[in-house]
Amino acid sequence: MTPETPPDINQLRERLRALGYLDARVDRYVLGSASVRAGRARFAMAAGLRVGVAAGALAGISGTIALAARAPGLIAGPRDALIVGLALVVLFTLAAAAAVSVTVLAASWYVARGRRVTPARARLAATAAGVVVALAAAAYLALWWSAAQTLFTSLPLYWNAAAVAIAVVTALLLAHAVSVVILAALARAGGDAIHAGGLFSSRAFLAVFGVLLAAGAAALAATSAPDPNRTSPALTAVPTGLTLRVIAIDGFDTTVSQRLAADGSLPALSRLFNGAAVPLGGPDPAGPDPARDWTTIATGQPPARHGITSLAARRAMGLEGRLPEARGAIMQAVINAADLLRLTTPTVASGAERRDPAFWEVAEAAGLRTAVVNWWATWPAPRGDTIVVTDRALLRLDTGGTLDAEISPASLYDTLLQNWPALKLAAHDRARGLFAEIDDEAVADVLMRSAEIDLTIAAIAAALDGPPLDALVVYLPGLDIAQHQLLRESAPGGMSAMRARVAALEQYYRVLDGIVARLLPPAPGAVDVGLFWPGRVPSGTGTMYLQGAPIVAGASACDTCAPGAAATLLYLLGLPLADDLTSTLVEDIIDGEFRASHPVRRIADYSVVRLDRRTDVSAGGTLDAEALERLRSLGYVR
Amino acid sequence: MTTVPAFFAGTQARVERAIAATMRAPDTGPAAVGEAMRYTLLAPSKRVRAMLTLVACDLCSPLTRRGATAPDSGDAAMPAAIAIEMVHASSLILDDLPSMDNAPLRRGRPTCHVQFGEAIAVLAAFGLLNDAFGLVASAYDAPLARELARLLSSAIGSDGLIAGQAEDLLSTDRPVDFETLERIHRRKTGALFIAAAVAGATVAGAREDQTRALEAYAKNLGLAFQIVDDLLDVTGDPAETGKAVRADARKTTFVSFGGVDGARELAAELCRTADAALQPFGPRAAPLLELSAFVASRRV
Numbered sequence: 001m002t003p004e005t006p007p008d009i010n011q012l013r014e015r016l017r018a019l020g021y022l023d024a025r026v027d028r029y030v031l032g033s034a035s036v037r038a039g040r041a042r043f044a045m046a047a048g049l050r051v052g053v054a055a056g057a058l059a060g061i062s063g064t065i066a067l068a069a070r071a072p073g074l075i076a077g078p079r080d081a082l083i084v085g086l087a088l089v090v091l092f093t094l095a096a097a098a099a100v101s102v103t104v105l106a107a108s109w110y111v112a113r114g115r116r117v118t119p120a121r122a123r124l125a126a127t128a129a130g131v132v133v134a135l136a137a138a139a140y141l142a143l144w145w146s147a148a149q150t151l152f153t154s155l156p157l158y159w160n161a162a163a164v165a166i167a168v169v170t171a172l173l174l175a176h177a178v179s180v181v182i183l184a185a186l187a188r189a190g191g192d193a194i195h196a197g198g199l200f201s202s203r204a205f206l207a208v209f210g211v212l213l214a215a216g217a218a219a220l221a222a223t224s225a226p227d228p229n230r231t232s233p234a235l236t237a238v239p240t241g242l243t244l245r246v247i248a249i250d251g252f253d254t255t256v257s258q259r260l261a262a263d264g265s266l267p268a269l270s271r272l273f274n275g276a277a278v279p280l281g282g283p284d285p286a287g288p289d290p291a292r293d294w295t296t297i298a299t300g301q302p303p304a305r306h307g308i309t310s311l312a313a314r315r316a317m318g319l320e321g322r323l324p325e326a327r328g329a330i331m332q333a334v335i336n337a338a339d340l341l342r343l344t345t346p347t348v349a350s351g352a353e354r355r356d357p358a359f360w361e362v363a364e365a366a367g368l369r370t371a372v373v374n375w376w377a378t379w380p381a382p383r384g385d386t387i388v389v390t391d392r393a394l395l396r397l398d399t400g401g402t403l404d405a406e407i408s409p410a411s412l413y414d415t416l417l418q419n420w421p422a423l424k425l426a427a428h429d430r431a432r433g434l435f436a437e438i439d440d441e442a443v444a445d446v447l448m449r450s451a452e453i454d455l456t457i458a459a460i461a462a463a464l465d466g467p468p469l470d471a472l473v474v475y476l477p478g479l480d481i482a483q484h485q486l487l488r489e490s491a492p493g494g495m496s497a498m499r500a501r502v503a504a505l506e507q508y509y510r511v512l513d514g515i516v517a518r519l520l521p522p523a524p525g526a527v528d529v530g531l532f533w534p535g536r537v538p539s540g541t542g543t544m545y546l547q548g549a550p551i552v553a554g555a556s557a558c559d560t561c562a563p564g565a566a567a568t569l570l571y572l573l574g575l576p577l578a579d580d581l582t583s584t585l586v587e588d589i590i591d592g593e594f595r596a597s598h599p600v601r602r603i604a605d606y607s608v609v610r611l612d613r614r615t616d617v618s619a620g621g622t623l624d625a626e627a628l629e630r631l632r633s634l635g636y637v638r
Numbered sequence: 639m640t641t642v643p644a645f646f647a648g649t650q651a652r653v654e655r656a657i658a659a660t661m662r663a664p665d666t667g668p669a670a671v672g673e674a675m676r677y678t679l680l681a682p683s684k685r686v687r688a689m690l691t692l693v694a695c696d697l698c699s700p701l702t703r704r705g706a707t708a709p710d711s712g713d714a715a716m717p718a719a720i721a722i723e724m725v726h727a728s729s730l731i732l733d734d735l736p737s738m739d740n741a742p743l744r745r746g747r748p749t750c751h752v753q754f755g756e757a758i759a760v761l762a763a764f765g766l767l768n769d770a771f772g773l774v775a776s777a778y779d780a781p782l783a784r785e786l787a788r789l790l791s792s793a794i795g796s797d798g799l800i801a802g803q804a805e806d807l808l809s810t811d812r813p814v815d816f817e818t819l820e821r822i823h824r825r826k827t828g829a830l831f832i833a834a835a836v837a838g839a840t841v842a843g844a845r846e847d848q849t850r851a852l853e854a855y856a857k858n859l860g861l862a863f864q865i866v867d868d869l870l871d872v873t874g875d876p877a878e879t880g881k882a883v884r885a886d887a888r889k890t891t892f893v894s895f896g897g898v899d900g901a902r903e904l905a906a907e908l909c910r911t912a913d914a915a916l917q918p919f920g921p922r923a924a925p926l927l928e929l930s931a932f933v934a935s936r937r938v
Contacts, residue, residue, distance in 0.1 A: 009903055012895055012900065012904060013907070015820075016861075019820055021857065021908060
């Protein structure tokens with residue numbers, strides 16, 4: 001007998017594949033458990049597990065990459081990646097296995113109840129299940145891609161195309177596997193009239209894959225194509241002859257300080273106020289968080305980008321890395337439960353979670369010499385000769401012992417440790433002298449303690465020696481600590497007591513003025529910068545004041561914009577500005593002659609600045625618990 | 639001439655000797671039935687199914703897995719292999735009957751019913767079927783015997799060989815679609831190929847994945863075997879095949895769908911797929927690779 005149609009070997013090949021012959025490997029894997037002797041439940045569980053393992057492997061690995069991008073610092077090394085990866089693989093495997101098993105059981109049960117399922121309806125049901133899975137997988141992978149691409153921005157296009165291809169293949173394979181299982185379940189219950197086969201024939205699979213791959217590659221090419229009009233010089237510094245001296249003061253109220261400056265009480269700060277002013281923006285709607293806010297100022301990038309979203313973080317059991325602070329009531333409840341079970345423990349945000357370089361790190365990478373003292377999330381300090389006195393340095397100097405990346409270079413620790421008792425004593429005595437006249441002892445104690453911290457930090461900054469610096473950056477937390485403790489709640493004694501506290505805090509501005517005068521003595525070629533931020537007691541917005549040769553005195557950027565500090569500081573140091581920098585250069589505050597001789601240079605991004613991820617430092621460091629306790633005592637964490 | 643794989647000759651001879659020993663003339667009972675059974679079972683044959691059982695057992699044997707030389711590890715599967723050959727011979731007798739294909743020649747000789755008469759041929763077929771189950775029951779311990787009996791039963795039963803034969807008969811002189819043709823041969827040929835491979839694996843106590851791999855191999859090889867059979871019906875030399883040519887002219891075959899070249903191409907692809915299924919076994923699967931190469935190129 002001869003069929004009416006002429007022979008088409010490709011069509012026969014496809015039909016054989018649909019019947020489980022030739023290269024139907026996915027089907028064979030998925031249906032490996034579909035032996036005739038297996039009951040409905042056993043088949044459903046076995047098939048579900050096989051699909052689950054495939055889904056778990058594919059989604060778990062991609063999920064790990066996404067998690068690494070979404071929660072910088074969580075995965076601190078290969079061991080963390082392995083643990084998180086395994087956990088996600090198991091999680092996705094169980095979830096997918098359960099979902100597929102239930103679906104298969106439902107399909108089997110439907111047929112077993114005597115409902116007639118024609119081959120066409122069986123195929124429709126299997127296809128529908130496959131399409132649902134494809135869409136779900138595609139949605140998941142789209143989210144994954146959106147999260148993961150922060151890790152891949154500097155990768156060449158073909159890597160991105162490969163990632164898209166893997167995502168597409170993953171979605172299609174899972175969809176095909178599910179449709180195969182559903183069809184097999186219906187065929188087992190409904191007899192041979194329903195043939196094996198899945199969502200796609202090989203040809204259709206390849207066609208869909210090809211179209212999606214081409215679309216993905218085209219989209220990536222369109223979005224990643226470089227602008228031909230832009231040149232991207234390497235990260236080099238063109239010397240401007242300027243030295244940047246930056247003092248960052250937290251908890252600063254510009255209105256109070258301007259008033260005090262007007263009556264001549266703050267001569268050093270007044271010098272800064274007479275320079276140019278640049279708005280730094282207002283408090284974050286999520287509430288104040290010093291680690292987040294000061295990292296935003298230093299990197300010129302928003303928190304979602306730079307990765308430090310909160311001062312408090314969590315360390316998961318068995319992992320070296322850290323989880324960012326939970327947002328939302330449900331996540332907070334989950335974290336609280338995890339804390340109770342000791343699955344997570346509180347820790348402090350650190351540089352390990354930060355994805356973007358601070359402006360001084362860009363300068364160092366370009367060959368300039370910088371020093372930074374006490375800035376948030378700077379621990380662990382990098383290796384080498386870069387001068388970094390981290391936010392844990394005071395604690396290390398107080399406790400002594402072996403250095404654990406709190407200070408760089410190590411020789412600086414030795415010097416500071418040798419002079420530490422004298423340095424501390426001097427700060428202590430000076431602080432006591434400054435506030436001895438305050439009657440309220442509790443208020444005086446708060447102010448003395450805060451002043452002691454600031455004076456100690458200033459003394460460390462002043463003690464730095466060696467070759468001249470291109471940039472010195474010092475962060476002073478004392479005002480914020482004092483203000484937070486004195487103004488956070490109603491003082492006993494009512495309005496008059498509160499007024500006394502405000503008056504006492506105004507005295508603190510004089511302490512700060514003295515520190516500014518000490519650290520920023522007038523010097524030719526220096527640009528002095530005050531970074532003033534409202535801190536934890538909301539009091540207006542942040543402002544950057546600049547004073548120095550190329551700065552136009554009295555100039556200011558628009559009141560409503562928030563260009564940030566980083567771009568302007570990088571420009572003044574002679575560094576190229578990254579295209580992806582959120583902070584913008586305020587040219588109006590710089591005189592025309594300087595701008596003419598130092599045209600703005602551009603670079604695609606700062607990915608060439610390799611942040612030193614210390615693998616030789618233990619998770620949280622040896623002072624993690626002490627750091628947390630000290631922050632708690634200062635009112636930073638509860 | 640088709641080149642017989644190197645390992646064939648020795649294994650074939652072992653199978654022939656074992657079958658001859660099993661099928662000794664009975665001391666009592668009608669001689670004609672026993673003679674008809676021996677006539678069919680001992681007729682010249684490739685013994686592909688028996689070989690599949692023996693090699694599958696060898697492949698999955700713990701001794702072989704450890705890399706030790708175990709030339710006779712497949713002998714444990716010999717009773718199962720003979721039982722498979724008995725079932726196959728039985729199906730051939732029935733298939734050739736006047737009420738079915740009415741074939742005059744089989745394996746170069748007159749068919750059983752031509753030689754002994756239709757009634758004796760029917761009895762011989764049933765005798766072989768019964769003896770197959772009896773052999774399995776007496777050669778193995780109860781759990782293994784029960785598993786092998788279940789395997790044979792499902793390969794022969796109403797969803798196996800018998801269903802395939804029935805649908806084949808009903809399709810004579812009628813066009814059938816590709817899927818129906820595949821189903822007929824999956825049951826008529828493929829089911830026993832799969833049973834042969836799985837029986838060998840079962841005797842060896844194979845792991846589930848090994849059994850599945852052998853099942854996939856046998857499934858693809860079984861269909862390839864049938865397609866080559868269809869090809870030989872069109873292009874074969876009766877002197878070599880031992881069958882009348884164009885015996886299947888009234889039926890739809892794989893050649894009807896793909897033409898001679900297309901069918902040959904599909905058979906070769908199926909053999910390659912069968913080979914690919916053996917990847918987990920590594921180089922130890924060489925005999926089965928030779929077997930599929932033989933199936934793809936056979937002329938008899």
